[in-house]
Amino acid sequence: MNQIPALSRNARAIAAGHVLTPLLGTPFFTRLEALNTNNDWYAWSGYKAPHTLSDEELEYFAIRSTAALFDISPMTKYRISGPDAVAFCNRLTVRDVRKLGVNRVHYTAWCDDHGHVLDDGTLFRLGQDEFRLCSQERHLPWLLDSADGFDVSIADESAEIAGLALQGPVSYAVLRDAGFQGVENLKPFQLGSFPHEGGSVTISRTGFTGDLGYELFCPRELALSLWDRLWAVAEKNRMRAIGYAALNHARIEAGFIVANADFVTSETALREDRLRLPDEIGLDWLVDLEKPNFNGRTAIVKAREKKTLKHILVGLEIEGNVAGPLSLIYHKKKREVGIITASAWSPILKKNIAIASLERPFGEKILNDLWVEIYALRELNYQKLMKPVKIAPRPFLKLDRRGATPPGLT
Known part of the structure; x- marks a missing residue:
């Protein structure tokens, strides 16, 4: 049997777009x-x-x-243009695009038919019938399928x-x-x-x-x-x-969230319990039920009416100064109720802050006696720390200069 040289295999893998591609x-x-x-x-x-x-x-x-x-x-950047661009973007995303003026931007999200979040991102209105949709993940096949029946052109302009x-x-x-x-x-x-x-x-x-x-x-x-x-x-x-x-x-x-860090997008989720509706990741305020029908609307309304929402994304303040990314959250130090998705010591606030996904009613109705289990590496040994946490509003840091117009010079 002829042996294929390793270098040749790598070269073929690269040419085929394999994971080894630089x-x-x-x-x-x-x-x-x-x-x-x-x-x-x-x-x-x-x-x-x-x-x-x-x-x-x-x-x-x-x-x-x-x-x-x-x-x-x-x-990822997608150019969406054409006579039906407004109607298409309104059908795709949870916010009312008709309210977005030319030369304006808004933060938004889009869902699958079951109301699970596909991604969040920003929608730029570049012209009357021209938009740029920016996101973390790639969605071209989904966008093209969703555009069926709409007179729009969709182009991936990321590169x-x-x-x-x-x-x-x-x-x-x-x-x-x-x-x-x-x-x-x-x-x-x-x-x-x-x-x-x-x-x-x-x-x-x-x-x-x-x-x-x-x-x-x-x-x-x-x-x-x-x-x-x-x-x-x-x-x-x-x-x-x-x-x-x-x-x-x-x-x-x-207090901003990142796709596939603070929540798993529905296209990449391998397990059903990882799927999230907008209300389960703090994006309920984006959903405009007064606008025409949009992807996932029925499922979102049903979950709200029947109170079947399972998760909630919250801000936390943690005692001490040891950050605990991906650390588990417990109620009364016994029952596991969630996980920290992102954490950091804030030099400005002088606080240990975090974003966490909790199982309802924890973080919604049950707010007290919550603890985080952190393993701190100290001199080649891990020390288990059980630290109390407090639910805190997001954003943790509010700066007046962010909204000042005209902006300050210092």
Whole structure:
């Protein structure tokens, strides 16, 4: 029997799109690679993305004290356009798209026919009949199937559109000094088009940190010149490029959730008890029952009427300063009632905070005598800690500058 050389097998696997396929570089990869002194990368939607670049603590404080630049190019981006674009998006998502004005953005979610959340994300209205849907996971087959009967065009523009998140109290000053005139007029969840290198950059006053911030989108070929335009005023404004670790810390403080971290999307769930309705992950406020029918509406209404909701997503404050991601929650230290999905020590609040999924009625009607089981590694030994937890409202951190218009300069 002829033996196939290992190198040949790997080459064939790569050519076939196997898991061994090297991660892609984003349009900003060369700039990030030069800054990544830690060589600390992770995989995001098939792209090589930085977990940290230099120092996680300094990167976090750039978000809260000056300005932080984060590459969001791997985020999935779908262009939805055509005469039925409004009707299609309204049928797809849980919010009333008819209320979303041109050059506005809103946070939304979409469900399968059983009311289980497929994903959450942002919907940008770029024109009267033109939208961009941004999400964590990929949904093109679902979108195309859902578009049956609608006069719409759906295109995956994830690879063609580069994206940056510019966040922090000095983020507006960075844009001003970089020459983006008029950006000070953008209100929260508003977007505009600004000239750049013979083309344009779409800038929206949005972000994932709970702070003053913006997101910038441009064609892939303009990516490096956009980065360099911002970086030219970086030192003056103490702007720092950051990785996901710092961003994740900030988003926990802001109480934001992440698909397949704080909840499992219905397309990726392998077990039925992992499925979640919007009300079970804190997204009940998004659901507009006054709008025309949308995917999952009947199931959501039925669950509310019959009170069959099984889970609830809550904010927690934990005694001490040891974070406990994926730690179990107990009632009276005995009965297991949930799990922490994300946790962090907040330097701003000086509190140990977490997001947790609990089994109702815990976290809804039963709020007291809840405990978390944390295993802390200390000098090569794990120490079991049982710490009391308190239900806390999200967001944990509220910053007035996030909504100030015009934005402040410090």
